[in-house]
Amino acid sequence: FILDFRFGTLIAVVGSLLGSILCFAE
Known part of the structure; x- marks a missing residue:
């Protein structure tokens, strides 16, 4: 379904x- 795809x-x-924020924070 479209909703599942968007989710x-x-x-x-x-x-x-x-993930990017955590890597940047470290």
Whole structure:
């Protein structure tokens, strides 16, 4: 479904951003 696709994409983007922030913070 479109909603599932958007939700999965959102998690992927947020996860990527969080990972970048954590790496940058360290």
